[in-house]
Amino acid sequence: MAGVGCDGRIQHDPRWEDGWGTVESVVFGGDKIMNGAFWGRGVEIRKEIEVTYLEVVFSFSNRQVSALKSYMAYTLTPDPAALVGSAQCCVCKVELSVSGQNLLDRDVTSKSDPFCVVFMDINGKWSEIGRTETAMNNLNPVFAKKFVVDYHFEEVQKLKFALFDQDKSSKQLYEHDFLGEFSCTLGVIVSSKKITRPLVLTNGKPAGKGTILISAQEISDNRVITLSMAGRKLDKKDLFGKSDPYLEFYKQEEDGKWMLVHRTEVIKNTLDPVWKPFSMPLVSLCNGDVEKTIKILCYDYDNDGGHDFIGESQTTVSKMSEASNSMEVEFECINSKKQKKKKNYKNSGIIIVKSCKVTRDYSFLDYILGGCQLMFTVGIDFTASNGSPRDASSLHYINSMESNEYLAAIWAVGQIIQDYDSDKMFPALGFGAQLPPDWKVSHEFAINFNPTNPFCTGVEGIVQAYTACLPHIRFYGPTNFSPIINHVARFASQAIPQKVAAQYFILLIITDGVISDMDETRHAIVQAAKLPMSIIIVGVGNADFTAMEFLDGDSRVLRSYTGEEATRDIVQFVPFREFRNAPKETLAKSVLAELPQQVVQYFKQRNLPPVNSDPA
Structure with a gap:
């Protein structure tokens, strides 16, 4: 059964000609196939199909569509080489070039001095990703500045291109005259390679005869030239x-x-x-x-x-x-x-x-494909504020019908990260509990009660150790983060002498409350920022997590109590309550959103190539 005709250029794979249809077009009831990589009954496709252009869709009979939807896997096969193409990694990088024609003339004695600002819709808000240079006295600018964006096949990536007439040196956009804007998805630009569209004003009316031309080019070559x-x-x-x-x-x-x-x-x-x-x-x-x-x-x-x-x-x-x-x-x-x-x-x-x-210019995928191992450690809050695990209102309560928020966070993050660690042996630590037999409080104990070998086999092993330890400890306090951060940092520091990007350490802390040792935690994070290490904090329950957001340095540079600044932002905080009614993939996507950038930033700062890399 052949696909619907289309003028888009798609890399074709002959294995799909088995009665299921030929990949040619963009029609599948609005449903997207992640990266063109799927498998299910009747479809023997065990390797990622590289789609070099456009969003791939298929033309099938109703029966086949139903079967495909029923058995489609939204994760790739256990082929390590294929895993890097899954939803959490970008398919490719796309370079966007922008020019304008017949722009509005806002200047009285001369022509407009236009520049273009590009925004991306991130979680429902327009976030600026860059702006061009200013083209002086020009109503038909061709901007030299390019925009490189990650193209995720499985996402709808909305972009907005807004043009302004520069009147002042201010970076505040309201200080400049608005010339018009255009919005679309990245997929639209990629599918056409080059588009010309009319600009509109904020009221939706045409911005005169002004148009914008946007062209896209896939960047598959990661070489960078410095002149x-x-x-x-x-x-x-x-x-x-x-x-x-x-x-x-x-x-x-x-x-x-x-x-x-x-x-x-x-x-x-x-x-x-x-x-x-x-x-x-x-x-x-x-x-x-x-x-x-x-x-x-x-x-x-x-x-x-x-x-x-x-x-x-x-x-x-x-x-x-x-x-x-x-x-x-x-x-x-x-x-x-x-x-x-x-x-x-x-x-x-x-x-x-x-x-x-x-x-x-190595990407996150370059490092992963090159052999970098993500070393995952989980830290679990066992302080008394969680409530007794025997009480149904406790955040640690588990029954046969449902899990709890701690387990949900472990599964969401661990299931993705474990694919990037070859031995899948993960340390699982607890803090804030009294331990037998002397019932002393510990803030970095192995939840399998084996301090010389705190490793658990895969996420399943972490879950088993977690559920097994609950009846044998007493929830206590306080909520100290610094011991467990310093614990992982000691191992991360041992990777510094390596001359290649071999290891990167990720600490997942799941907690329900306010940090007791904030000064020590800030200091530990500032020191950890110098290491191949990132920290993910998931807040469970309904506590006030203002302090956690302070540690997440998205809006300000984190400083230790000595005044030392963190060299990079390594903390990502996510409150679980925002995802209680969302698909589990949504939590994982939000929690891991900043991780690829943090990995790349660390290795680039130290000029460390992938373990297996080709010379430029």
Whole structure:
């Protein structure tokens, strides 16, 4: 049975031609198939299908749709290589380019000075993900700034592109004149590769004749190029001064047109500029082809937007890569009009590549695929405020019909993280309880009562140890976090001498109340931020969790009692009550939302490559 025709380009897999349909189109009753990877009765697909374009949907009979829905697995098969394609990881990175046409003119004596701000809908709120440079005195801007976003096949990712006329240097958007906006999903842009849409005002009316053009390119090449550029003896263009030079870099598209990919800053009043080093994805500069010709144009900046052309050079990344700290690469800057008019014309100056380095910008998937192990530890709150586990109102109460919030949190987080640890042996610790036989309070005890081997086999082992220990301990207090944080930090510190990204430690703390040792906990977190370690805190029950939100450094930098600042944000706090009536996948997704970024940030700060990585 063939699929519905479509002009979208989809990578096709012949294994699907078994009577279930051919992948060609986007029609499946609005239901999305996660990353095109699924398996069930009658469908023998045991490996992730790489979808290079668009949202994949299928055309089936009603019977087949029913069967597929019934048996579709929303996690991939136990193939370790396939696991990284599941819902919690992005399918790929997409680079978005933005330009505008016929924008509203908000300036009286000149044209608008537009810039574009891109927002993403995150949990129902528009969050800014970046903004372009300002195009001075220009109603048809082509912005050099690109936006790289993670494309998740299994999610509806809403984007909003808003254009403003810059009036002040303020970063507050209400200080600038609004020129119009356009909203759509990332899937719409990816499916079309390039779209042109009218801009609208906040009241929904057209923003004049203004339109926005957005193009998308998948970034599958993780190489990054870093360039240091300079110029020498450039042409003098200003009447009462020298020149204010800047560079523009262009790559050639498939249709032969040249596309702006980067613009340097302006260096004022000089013929021998030295621009700041800059980095960009190699695929942005040359589509990953180091032999592909690129153009470098040099201009003299004018405040009125009428920038004077100085000259251009053509080269390749391969040629520029010959530059190093000890040897520079030079190109003549040629103005073809001057060259035709003047017989003795030599050049309009020299463009210099002071250094050119190509490195790899590793992603979370690169580290995981490269062999990084996520070392998972769970810490459970056994303080008296939870209530006796024999009481039905206790947060630790378990009956044959349902579990409790502690178990739900362990399952939600552990089931995902365990897929990234080869031996699946996890330490499970408790705090705030009195232990037999002397009934002393402990804040870092093994819940299997084996201090020399606190490891549990998989999430099931953690659950078994947890339920088994409940009758044998006395809930007490206080609620101290620092001992268990320092416990995991000691192991994480042993990974520091490693020269590759081999291990990253994750501590899940499940608690019901207010922290008693806040100063010590803050200090422990600040020290742990220097280590390959993240902390996830799930608050159960209905207590006031204001202090927990303080530890989550999303809105401010966390400081220890000594005043030392955390080098990075490693804490993610989530109150369980917000997810009581939501699918269990929602809790896991929220809890683990920041983890990939934290892993990448740590290894990048220390220039640690994956265990198994290819040279750039």
